[in-house]
Amino acid sequence: MKMSNRIKHWVFGAVLSVSSIALQAQTLDFPHINTTGYGEVLAEPDMAEFSVQVVMVQESAEQAKQQADKAVDDFLQQLQAFGLPREDIKSGNIQLLPQMHYPKNAKPEQKGYRAVRKVKVTIDNLEMLPKLMDIALKSGVNRIDRVQLGVKDPSKYQAIARSEAIKDAKLKAKSVAEGFDKTLDEVWQVNYQSAQARPMLSRSMAMDSSERANSYQDTTIVIKDRVEVIYKLK
Template sequence: MQRSLIPNTLTSLFIYGCVFTVPLIQASEISFPHLETVGVSLLTVEADMAEINVEVAIKAKTAKEAKSLSDKAVSKFIERLKAAGITQADIQSANLYLQPQYQYTKGKPAKLIGYSANRKVIVKVKALTRLNSILDSALEEGINRINNIALKTSKETEYLTKARTAAIIDAKNKAQSIAEGFGEKLDGVWEIRYFEQHPVRPVMLKMNEAGPNYDIAESYQQGQVTIKDRVEVIFKLE
């Protein structure tokens, strides 16, 4: 559900302007009367899905044992994911980080004391109502680190289009207002600069305790996603 389309302000113009290093054509390079504007938009929507990044970190005496234990935890977690209806396409687990562990004592050579194995699993959860149970199942199967939970929207393309349209309208409205304020008239567009924005800025999921009988599962379903866009335009003046 769309929440709000926040109109730009001079402050937001300054903030977004700091992001880009490529300027419009310098005024001295244009020999006719013109007006430069920057249109921006900010769209806040409800999150309806998430991407979780979890990890198993194992220490063992041998490299083989460390790898085996980490592989087992990941394998069991994936089995539970598939049993819960998560498809293989929404699971990434093809990684392994294995390194020796040493004990250092002053005046003595380093002593090999074992190995550590780390494997990450990234899961796309398409229903936030299932997020809490998936996190619980990860921990139950030996996944001992939750690195990140990023909220997302399944309607990303639709909202990106809306944000782009809003930025274009913003640029036009500014140009029209400024030109009229100086008693001038616009005479079409001379140049448009558009830089693809990062599609979605995920909001980190936070658990909010509402009271002694709060619903833990529901607390993992609250959050928003912010989508923004920007367009730079040079208008000709009559």
């Protein structure tokens, strides 16, 4: 059964009216001030996680796999000989893919196989990081994907940043209220979503060991937080 244009318009108008009523119900009908507080804390990193890859290309899949496995096994052995616990080392399964060549104005053709294995390492001593990088490269690792610095107890720093954000919101609200000759009343609403620490990433792998060590130790992690507060005004 078809609906006439007149009925369609009435239904659409009713939906708009309901939406408007719902919106009005959410409108604050008392004097208030809405403020957002920000807080941040600087933390020195005390742990790191880095990911590396071994990528080998050979004519046969078996040759590529053997070379990738050998490089990873050598790397794992040296890590454990260096004193790193096995639970802090995670090695992924091997990936075997056809190595394709795409000549200009010609059909793609396969040129052997590519074997890829990934290893992720977590350490709690940043002084070890440059040495482990050197060990990785000497073992046959040919790609360093990422070096991410962090802190062992981020919740401790997050609590400090949160406290600073709350103080900031209070000070802003009081200052603005006094500027309009008003006085703050009770808190009516608080909106809060915990933020995440955003560690800086190391950028250069071309430095020597001593330079890399200094760059890691000089890195600072900024942990931020924010809180939105609505105060009633007297």
